[in-house]
Amino acid sequence: MKVPFIDLQRAHQPIKRALLDAFEKTIEHGGYCLGPDVTAFETAFAKEQGVSRCVGVGSGTEALHLIACAMEIGPGDEVIIPSFTFIASAWFAQYVGARIVFADIDPVSYTLDPVALEALITDKTKAIVVTHLFGQAAALNVKLPALRSKTERRQELGRRYLDGIRHSDIELPQPLEWGRSVYHMFTIQHPERDRLRTYLADNGIGADIVYPHPLHRQPCFNFLGYEEGDFPVSERLANRCLSLPIVPELADEEIEYVIETLNAF
Ligand SMILES: Cc1ncc(COP(=O)(O)O)c(C=O)c1O
Numbered sequence: 001m002k003v004p005f006i007d008l009q010r011a012h013q014p015i016k017r018a019l020l021d022a023f024e025k026t027i028e029h030g031g032y033c034l035g036p037d038v039t040a041f042e043t044a045f046a047k048e049q050g051v052s053r054c055v056g057v058g059s060g061t062e063a064l065h066l067i068a069c070a071m072e073i074g075p076g077d078e079v080i081i082p083s084f085t086f087i088a089s090a091w092f093a094q095y096v097g098a099r100i101v102f103a104d105i106d107p108v109s110y111t112l113d114p115v116a117l118e119a120l121i122t123d124k125t126k127a128i129v130v131t132h133l134f135g136q137a138a139a140l141n142v143k144l145p146a147l148r149s150k151t152e153r154r155q156e157l158g159r160r161y162l163d164g165i166r167h168s169d170i171e172l173p174q175p176l177e178w179g180r181s182v183y184h185m186f187t188i189q190h191p192e193r194d195r196l197r198t199y200l201a202d203n204g205i206g207a208d209i210v211y212p213h214p215l216h217r218q219p220c221f222n223f224l225g226y227e228e229g230d231f232p233v234s235e236r237l238a239n240r241c242l243s244l245p246i247v248p249e250l251a252d253e254e255i256e257y258v259i260e261t262l263n264a265f
Contacts, residue, residue, distance in 0.1 A: 003245050003254045005206030010249040015146075048147065064092035068127070073098050077126035082112040083214045083226075084234035085131040090215050098126065100224055102216045104231040108174045110134050110187065113233065134173070134185050151182045153248035157255055158183035161244065164259035171240075185210055189240040196265060197242055203261045210243045 004010075012019060026037055038056045046054035057063045073079060079093040083102040093100045103120050106113040112130050121128075158181065162172055171189035173181070187210065190196045200207045214234035216226035228235065244258060 001254065001257045002204040003206065003250065003258055004247075005208050005243070005245050006247055007249060011247065059088075060086075061088040061091060064088065064129075065095050068092050068096045068098070071127060073126045076124065078122060078124040079127045079129065080112075080117060080120050080125060081129045081215070082131055082234075083216045083231040084110065084211065084237055085129075085133050085215065086211065087215060087218060087220075089129050089131050090221070093127075099124075100221065101125075102224070102226060102231060104233045105237065107233050107237075109176055110173070110237060134181060134187060150248040154183040154246055155180070157246050157248070157250060158186055160252075160255050161186055161246075161259065164256070165262055167263055167265065170262065170265075183246050185243045186246040187241050187243045189237065190242060191240060193240050193242050199265055200258075200261065205258055205261060206245055208243050209241060211241075212238055214238045 022037070026035075029035060031037070042054045042056050045056075046052065055066075057066060068079075073093070073096050075097040077098040078101050079098045080101045080103050081090045081093065082105050084105045090100050090102075101120050103116045104113050105111060111132065111134065112128075117128065162175070165172060165188070169190055169192075173187055175181070193209070197207050197209070214231060214237075215221060216224070216230055217228065217235070217238075244262075245254070
């Protein structure tokens, strides 16, 4: 059996007609930028999020950059950022000339460690980036109506993994007391992560490393002067993490197959 890590074809198939109709309308009204589609998305997304306004932009990086500009963050300011996240979480601070201050992550939630964070706050701290990386959902216009059911399916798949994976060397993500994950990622840990990933691939299962390098070890941030060992929780996770397939389109048999294959490792 083949279980892909991500399968956009499967995700798009049920909404293909709606997507093509939407593209056709966009091509026909000929709006070069902004236009009714963006307005409709902004209105629908604001409503879904329970906020009064929403501004559509071209990328996550751009959104963070614009927020930094709006907050007038600049030279002399410090921005605290978790050391285990996507690199765009830090780029924006550099774009506006602020000083990046990395903080380690919590070993259970894999997100910013509040204790580490507190120790880093100074009177120059202008912003704190709290990346909800391991439980965040995003959506576009056509996908908005299905957001809730897809999230519920991810949570169901997450429960199946938590109940089904029984392996002494595999560390499972712990459900948190203070919140519920949408399982944007289902990230396990194993001391021989690369061997496990190859074994899964040999059995037709796609698993990915999100992320292999903590930000303070990225060469582009060498100038900040951080060293190996500065953020041990991030470094340990980067060396051991493996994200399993958890897209909502996966069938029960596929998840069971992944569980059986993992338990037989
Ligand atoms: C934490 C985080 N922020 C932002 C992004 C996306 O940034 P962009 O849309 O600029 O590629 C990603 C994409 O993987 C991400 O994981």
